[in-house]
Amino acid sequence: MFAAERDGVAARINSIERAGAGALIQTSGGRRMRGSVAQQLAVMILSGELPPGHVFPTELDYAEQIGISRSSLREAFRVLSAKGLVESRPKAGTRVNPRRQWSLLDPDLLAWQFAAEPSAKFLRDLFELRLTVEPNAAAIAAARRSDDEVEAMRRALEKMARHGLATEEGRLADQQFHMVMLEATRNDAIIALASSIMAAIAWTTIYKQRNHALKRDPIPDHRLLYDAFAAGDAEAARHAMAELIRLALADTEMSA
Amino acid sequence: MFAAERDGVAARINSIERAGAGALIQTSGGRRMRGSVAQQLAVMILSGELPPGHVFPTELDYAEQIGISRSSLREAFRVLSAKGLVESRPKAGTRVNPRRQWSLLDPDLLAWQFAAEPSAKFLRDLFELRLTVEPNAAAIAAARRSDDEVEAMRRALEKMARHGLATEEGRLADQQFHMVMLEATRNDAIIALASSIMAAIAWTTIYKQRNHALKRDPIPDHRLLYDAFAAGDAEAARHAMAELIRLALADTEMSA
DNA sequence: GCGATAATATTATACGATATATTGTAGGAC
DNA sequence: GTCCTACAATATATCGTATAATATTATCGC
Numbered sequence: 001m002f003a004a005e006r007d008g009v010a011a012r013i014n015s016i017e018r019a020g021a022g023a024l025i026q027t028s029g030g031r032r033m034r035g036s037v038a039q040q041l042a043v044m045i046l047s048g049e050l051p052p053g054h055v056f057p058t059e060l061d062y063a064e065q066i067g068i069s070r071s072s073l074r075e076a077f078r079v080l081s082a083k084g085l086v087e088s089r090p091k092a093g094t095r096v097n098p099r100r101q102w103s104l105l106d107p108d109l110l111a112w113q114f115a116a117e118p119s120a121k122f123l124r125d126l127f128e129l130r131l132t133v134e135p136n137a138a139a140i141a142a143a144r145r146s147d148d149e150v151e152a153m154r155r156a157l158e159k160m161a162r163h164g165l166a167t168e169e170g171r172l173a174d175q176q177f178h179m180v181m182l183e184a185t186r187n188d189a190i191i192a193l194a195s196s197i198m199a200a201i202a203w204t205t206i207y208k209q210r211n212h213a214l215k216r217d218p219i220p221d222h223r224l225l226y227d228a229f230a231a232g233d234a235e236a237a238r239h240a241m242a243e244l245i246r247l248a249l250a251d252t253e254m255s256a
Numbered sequence: 257m258f259a260a261e262r263d264g265v266a267a268r269i270n271s272i273e274r275a276g277a278g279a280l281i282q283t284s285g286g287r288r289m290r291g292s293v294a295q296q297l298a299v300m301i302l303s304g305e306l307p308p309g310h311v312f313p314t315e316l317d318y319a320e321q322i323g324i325s326r327s328s329l330r331e332a333f334r335v336l337s338a339k340g341l342v343e344s345r346p347k348a349g350t351r352v353n354p355r356r357q358w359s360l361l362d363p364d365l366l367a368w369q370f371a372a373e374p375s376a377k378f379l380r381d382l383f384e385l386r387l388t389v390e391p392n393a394a395a396i397a398a399a400r401r402s403d404d405e406v407e408a409m410r411r412a413l414e415k416m417a418r419h420g421l422a423t424e425e426g427r428l429a430d431q432q433f434h435m436v437m438l439e440a441t442r443n444d445a446i447i448a449l450a451s452s453i454m455a456a457i458a459w460t461t462i463y464k465q466r467n468h469a470l471k472r473d474p475i476p477d478h479r480l481l482y483d484a485f486a487a488g489d490a491e492a493a494r495h496a497m498a499e500l501i502r503l504a505l506a507d508t509e510m511s512a
Numbered sequence: 513g514c515g516a517t518a519a520t521a522t523t524a525t526a527c528g529a530t531a532t533a534t535t536g537t538a539g540g541a542c
Numbered sequence: 543g544t545c546c547t548a549c550a551a552t553a554t555a556t557c558g559t560a561t562a563a564t565a566t567t568a569t570c571g572c
Contacts, residue, residue: 058522069557071327074524075334082338084363090523091565104448106359108338122444128396129389129445136388188378189385192360193449314553325526330555346554347534 037068038076042109043116045085045096055095056086083109105193110200123204126197127249131242134194138225138241139234141184150230152180157226161219175202177222181229204252221247293324294332298365299372301341301352311351312342339365361449366456379460382453383505387498390450394481394497395490397440406486408436413482417475431458433478437485460508477503 044050056062059077063070077094080086084101088094103109113122156177163170178198182191221244228236300306312318315333319326333350336342340357344350359365369378412433419426434454438447477500484492 060522071558072556075331075555078331078334079338082335082364088523089565090563091521091567093522099444100447100451102448103359103362103452104444105361106338107340125443125445128443129449132389132392132446133385140384140388187381187384188355188360189381190388191356192358193385195356196359316553327527328525331525344554345534346532347536347552349553 037066037073038079039112039115041076041080042083042085042112045080046102046109046113047116050096052096052098055093058093085109105196107196107199110196111203114200114203118204123201123252126201127245127252130194130197130201130245131249133190133197134245135238135242137185137187137190137194138181138229139238140187140190141181142229142232142234142237144186145181145184145229145232149180149184153177153226153229156180157219157222160222165218171202174218174222175199177226181225184229201248201252216247216251218247293322293328294335295368295371297332297336298339298341298368301336302358302365302369303372306352308352308354311349314349341365361452363452363455366452367459370456370459374460379457379508382457383501383508386450386453386457386501387505389446389453390501391494391498393441393443393446393450394437394485395494396443396446397437398485398488398490398493400442401437401440401485401488405436405440409433409482409485412436413475413478416478421474427458430474430478431455433482437481440485457504457508472503472507474503 041050057065059070059073063073066073077086077088081088083106084097084103086094087097104113156173159173160170160177163173165171165174175198179195182194185191221240225237225240225244228240297306313321315326315329319329322329333342333344337344339362340353340359342350343353360369412429415429416426416433419429421427421430431454435451438450441447477496481493481496481500484496
């Protein structure tokens, strides 16, 4: 009832990557309570405004400074700490961790990165990781898929072709297409990784697409992948997925 | 000063995967404060004792029930929420999320999984992910490595050969060997992923090895990988890394 | 100058009170 | 009879303060 009122795109992405990560995502919509401290702090850290080694003021001071209670600030710090961004120690204060300890692939961190215009370098890194993981995942999936999954992908592909990626329904079908394939790997680790990266990258592709619509027709790549998947041809699936990702990368770079 | 007093192995692993993830890890050493609620709850959820959909008692009741303050319980819930394990909503209470929303690759979650004897299925999934990611990472690294990194890996390999994997120093050198290679990829996303998985898997291999020491000599595999890396031969590096992981998998399965 | 010890600042935890949001229910309109 | 609207109950969200634990820092003694 209220989710539908929000920006459809943002709401959907959120629901894909995490049906609701507590108060933080909820407030990211814009209005609602005045919290969202964790997100704001995270963005400041990720953007480099608060560099590694930076020590925050004491909890009491900082809470007053940003106008929230100490309890709320502490809970925000706990969230950031859980994602490896900061670390709190008695007497020493709370400080920003070195980048190496950040959980960069955490769904929330990914979302927050993209909320603050990710660096081109990081985007390339993500695509390189996709190019590393997903073709192999497609090969595994093709070898293990069930007939039900083939059918589910066929339906998703059909819906995608009917609506096109310019519509909400079409993009949803696209996500479903990839999600079914991921689940066919029967590998929870791969599913967790690929789904969050995909959701994060969907952010950019979608919001870039607002300016100038995608010219290329994405259906042929997907159909090739589907055919390999349906045939259970692992190598063909690997190749088709790699090609699909390369095209997606080219699309985002072209529009950058 | 205090870290050295703890169990060397556990302390090192912790420091590798995250130099100190707040109070939670600290308490996992055994003593210290009576918190560690987040870890205990996480283990219960990961082990299936608290299945998805389970709703916790109200914060007031539950805090009293487990003997901590409501503030502490809330902070613990925030940590779990940040990792996608639970979700809290006014009036509805705090409930366990469906597995699909768990951040399985989070360093802490991995550590906690392994603390509670991970399922064989999950271990296989992780190795399959490693087999997907790391060979390609090795290939990328070989293409981009600097001479300094070759030198650093040579030293690590040498130290590893001198001490053997039965010693603390030898295992540390092993970790360094792999870490240098990962950093040579220049890809933050790949580094974040592979390092946390490696750290998690080191848990099992180490503690299994306490029972019956590893018979196989790991140096030859590593030397092959090093040679490919030093020569900048991407394909050879890919192949060597895949072989190395397969052997590691065979070791853990043999001892299982 | 160095080491042990005490002082101190800051986080960690605890507790009670208030604000706020969501859900479930009841009531009314069509 | 079904749907929508308004309201109330309840649980989380936030707040403010007090106490305990602890790591750093400084001081004192050797």
